[in-house]
Amino acid sequence: MSLELLLFLILALIAIASALGMLLSRHAVYAALFLVLNFATVAVFYLLLNAPFIAMAQITVYAGAIMVLFLFVIMLLGTEVLPPSPVLPWQRPLAFLLALGLLAESVYLLFFRQRLTLSLPATIDPFSGPKAIGQALFTGYLLPFEITSILLLVAMVGAILLTRKER
Amino acid sequence: MLLEYVAIAILIALATFIALAAVLMGELFGPKRRTAVKAEPYESGMRPIGPGTRRMPVRFYLIAMLFILFDIEVVFLLPWAVAFRQLGVFGLVEMLIFIAILLVGYFYAWRKGALEWE
Amino acid sequence: MTAADFSLFLPLAVLLIWATVLLIVDLFIPKERKGWTASLSALGLALTLFLSLRQWGETASGFGEMLRVDPFATFINALLLLSGLGGVLLAYGSIRRHGVERGEYYTLLLFSVSGMMLMAQARDLILLFLGLELLSIPLYVLAAFALPRLDSEEAGLKYFLLGAFASGFFLYGTALLYGASGTTLLSGIAQAWSQAGRNLFFLVGAALILVGLGFKVALVPFHMWTPDVYQGAPTAVTGFMAAGAKIAGFAALWRIFTEALPGLAPDVTPILWALSALTMLLGNLLAIAQKNVKRMLAYSSIAHAGYILMAFVPFGVPQVRDVALAAGLFYLITYAITNFGAWAVVSALERQAGQGLELDDYAGLGSKAPALALAMTVFMLSLTGVPPTLGLIGKFYLFRSVIEAGFYGLAVLGVLTSLISAYYYLRLVVIMYMRPGEPQPVANPWLNLTWGAMAILTVLFSLIPAPLFWWASQSVLR
Numbered sequence: 025m026s027l028e029l030l031l032f033l034i035l036a037l038i039a040i041a042s043a044l045g046m047l048l049s050r051h052a053v054y055a056a057l058f059l060v061l062n063f064a065t066v067a068v069f070y071l072l073l074n075a076p077f078i079a080m081a082q083i084t085v086y087a088g089a090i091m092v093l094f095l096f097v098i099m100l101l102g103t104e105v106l107p108p109s110p111v112l113p114w115q116r117p118l119a120f121l122l123a124l125g126l127l128a129e130s131v132y133l134l135f136f137r138q139r140l141t142l143s144l145p146a147t148i149d150p151f152s153g154p155k156a157i158g159q160a161l162f163t164g165y166l167l168p169f170e171i172t173s174i175l176l177l178v179a180m181v182g183a184i185l186l187t188r189k190e191r
Numbered sequence: 192m193l194l195e196y197v198a199i200a201i202l203i204a205l206a207t208f209i210a211l212a213a214v215l216m217g218e219l220f221g222p223k224r225r226t227a228v229k230a231e232p233y234e235s236g237m238r239p240i241g242p243g244t245r246r247m248p249v250r251f252y253l254i255a256m257l258f259i260l261f262d263i264e265v266v267f268l269l270p271w272a273v274a275f276r277q278l279g280v281f282g283l284v285e286m287l288i289f290i291a292i293l294l295v296g297y298f299y300a301w302r303k304g305a306l307e308w309e
Numbered sequence: 310m311t312a313a314d315f316s317l318f319l320p321l322a323v324l325l326i327w328a329t330v331l332l333i334v335d336l337f338i339p340k341e342r343k344g345w346t347a348s349l350s351a352l353g354l355a356l357t358l359f360l361s362l363r364q365w366g367e368t369a370s371g372f373g374e375m376l377r378v379d380p381f382a383t384f385i386n387a388l389l390l391l392s393g394l395g396g397v398l399l400a401y402g403s404i405r406r407h408g409v410e411r412g413e414y415y416t417l418l419l420f421s422v423s424g425m426m427l428m429a430q431a432r433d434l435i436l437l438f439l440g441l442e443l444l445s446i447p448l449y450v451l452a453a454f455a456l457p458r459l460d461s462e463e464a465g466l467k468y469f470l471l472g473a474f475a476s477g478f479f480l481y482g483t484a485l486l487y488g489a490s491g492t493t494l495l496s497g498i499a500q501a502w503s504q505a506g507r508n509l510f511f512l513v514g515a516a517l518i519l520v521g522l523g524f525k526v527a528l529v530p531f532h533m534w535t536p537d538v539y540q541g542a543p544t545a546v547t548g549f550m551a552a553g554a555k556i557a558g559f560a561a562l563w564r565i566f567t568e569a570l571p572g573l574a575p576d577v578t579p580i581l582w583a584l585s586a587l588t589m590l591l592g593n594l595l596a597i598a599q600k601n602v603k604r605m606l607a608y609s610s611i612a613h614a615g616y617i618l619m620a621f622v623p624f625g626v627p628q629v630r631d632v633a634l635a636a637g638l639f640y641l642i643t644y645a646i647t648n649f650g651a652w653a654v655v656s657a658l659e660r661q662a663g664q665g666l667e668l669d670d671y672a673g674l675g676s677k678a679p680a681l682a683l684a685m686t687v688f689m690l691s692l693t694g695v696p697p698t699l700g701l702i703g704k705f706y707l708f709r710s711v712i713e714a715g716f717y718g719l720a721v722l723g724v725l726t727s728l729i730s731a732y733y734y735l736r737l738v739v740i741m742y743m744r745p746g747e748p749q750p751v752a753n754p755w756l757n758l759t760w761g762a763m764a765i766l767t768v769l770f771s772l773i774p775a776p777l778f779w780w781a782s783q784s785v786l787r
Binding site for chain 1: 196245246247248249250251252253255256257258259260262263264266267269270271272273274275277278281282285286288289292293295296299300303304305
């Protein structure tokens with residue numbers, strides 16, 4: 025077992041555990057902190073995949089800015105601790121059963137239907153550093169790039185419109 | 192290839208260690224005389240009333256949202272700056288369009304008074 | 310980027326720049342004169358429509374195959390731009406009356422239309438996703454536009470949360486397809502599929518994309534949001550959303566599956582069959598139980614998504630594929646026209662704070678406002694598919710193409726559910742004419758124009774549907 029695989033397995037465990045922790049904790053701020061841990065783990069995944077720029081963007085945008093927004097929203101709602109009682113008591117067992125069914129189907133498809141292949145192309149165009157991303161973004165992907173700015177503009181207008189009172 | 196990041200990992204470990212040390216040293220060596228009054232939350236000499244959490248005004252959210260949007264803009268600026276020499280004038284024009292569109296958003300936010308703290 | 314690329318992008322570029330500039334211009338238009346913003350936005354849509362129609366007959370790709378101009382895209386673009394114009398008319402006739410008029414309404418509508426056009430034209434999954442988001446984000450805001458009103462806020466929040474979730478599905482599917490093929494271009498995915506053979510990642514990716522888009526067009530297991538959002542959103546927004554978002558969603562669905570994953574037909578066809586059948590059945594059955602007209606029309610729009618999806622079921626049968634797609638495109642036109650007409654009538658009867666939307670509020674309309682009642686009757690008959698209306702012609706083409714492809718069960722189900730739908734559509738007509746009541750319709754010139762024009766168009770195309778069908782059959786994806 026190589027060092028990278030070992031690292032991946034440990035990180036995968038942390039990622040799954042933190043995701044579960046986020047879902048299961050009844051205190052919204054703890055859930056947010058679990059999410060930060062999850063974001064950080066995913067950032068290391070990007071490093072493992074040889075994409076340092078994406079990793080850093082993940083840290084600054086997700087673990088930084090978006091988490092701040094989440095915490096503001098939690099404080100805005102003023103419900104740090106969720107009430108424990110589920111409204112529809114039969115929902116949870118049913119969801120569990122359905123998820124089990126889906127899992128069984130997936131296992132069947134993966135391991136018993138021989139007609140399906142699972143191969144992936146060996147390599148996808150390598151792009152690693154910010155320079156390679158810059159070149160891809162500003163030549164091949166210039167249209168999506170410009171559309172992104174429009175999207176950001178619309179998001180800004182929407183946020184202002186929904187939170188400001190008309191004067 | 193991950194060896195490149197060992198330096199960063201050491202730095203993180205060191206930062207964590209120093210931060211923990213700063214907190215724990217005080218705990219270890221400082222004098223401790225705890226009383227019930229000292230354990231109470233301090234609220235300008237008043238007796239604390241009600242829960243410590245309460246709803247925040249929505250304008251904090253707006254500020255955070257605007258921060259994120261401009262943060263994302265910066266994330267796009269970085270690869271552009273690094274690849275600037277290869278991209279040349281064409282890249283410059285693209286970036287100018289990008290920034291111009293976001294400037295429209297900035298101007299909108301300004302005129303709408305979203306940058307003011309009422 | 311070359312000049313040729315730019316000429317392909319011209320209509321969209323004009324619309325995007327127009328919307329961005331309008332956002333600034335609107336800041337300087339005083340509050341009482343927002344009619345200027347409305348007319349400017351209509352002008353932008355009309356200009357884009359002109360530029361887009363000039364591309365008719367052209368078939369080319371630009372920006373490294375990412376953006377496509379073909380008759381299909383031009384057809385969908387024209388339909389979307391007309392829906393946008395309808396949305397502006399509907400809004401100008403109603404939102405001021407409800408005290409929610411703000412200039413951003415029209416700008417957001419323009420942005421949403423440009424996102425829809427992008428979805429019809431994109432041949433790259435990343436660009437398609439951006440189109441989907443550019444369509445959705447303004448719609449989330451528009452749904453909550455009547456802001457202090459609770460049901461509107463609920464509509465916005467619900468649409469946003471579930472919409473973001475659905476976008477996640479779409480994105481996950483995109484990621485899997487990218488992982489399996491190494492590209493996000495639709496043509497590249499098709500190529501990778503033919504080399505890789507039956508690869509599980511393609512199947513799962515396609516399924517997730519189907520879920521994401523199925524949400525946008527409100528197919529049945531993903532329809533839960535529709536009644537609440539359609540009811541809570543301002544009526545003008547609902548009318549625009551019901552037409553535009555469905556047209557764009559179906560366009561994207563058609564393009565992705567026919568261009569990127571044609572080899573998946575044996576696997577996807579049964580799923581599409583079931584989705585279409587369920588959507589028709591559940592949409593029509595639940596519509597019967599509704600007392601509120603907006604909710605009833607919401608369920609009716611779900612049912613119609615099932616009919617439109619029917620056109621897509623035979624996409625794996627080469628000799629029927631084109632005819633079926635043409636029937637689907639034709640049905641989109643008929644749906645858009647009757648939809649705008651019906652929502653304009655609803656808007657004319659709506660009073661402050663969501664009053665005047667119950668079925669009983671339509672009692673006596675036949676004697677009080679004969680023209681309005683007649684228009685509504687035309688729309689209801691066409692939505693049912695009563696001969697000789699436009700709706701029947703649309704359904705006839707649809708049923709014929711699925712029968713040709715051998716899906717007899719689906720056609721039978723389509724006929725049966727149409728019969729079921731007659732109950733609630735005609736119930737409204739009966740209430741309008743047979744029951745006494747004191748309805749208070751609003752006579753707003755712009756609303757009158759909307760429902761009047763749509764009623765005339767419905768009648769006109771019922772009599773001479775051939776040009777429309779010719780146009781639709783010229784616009785199929787090849």
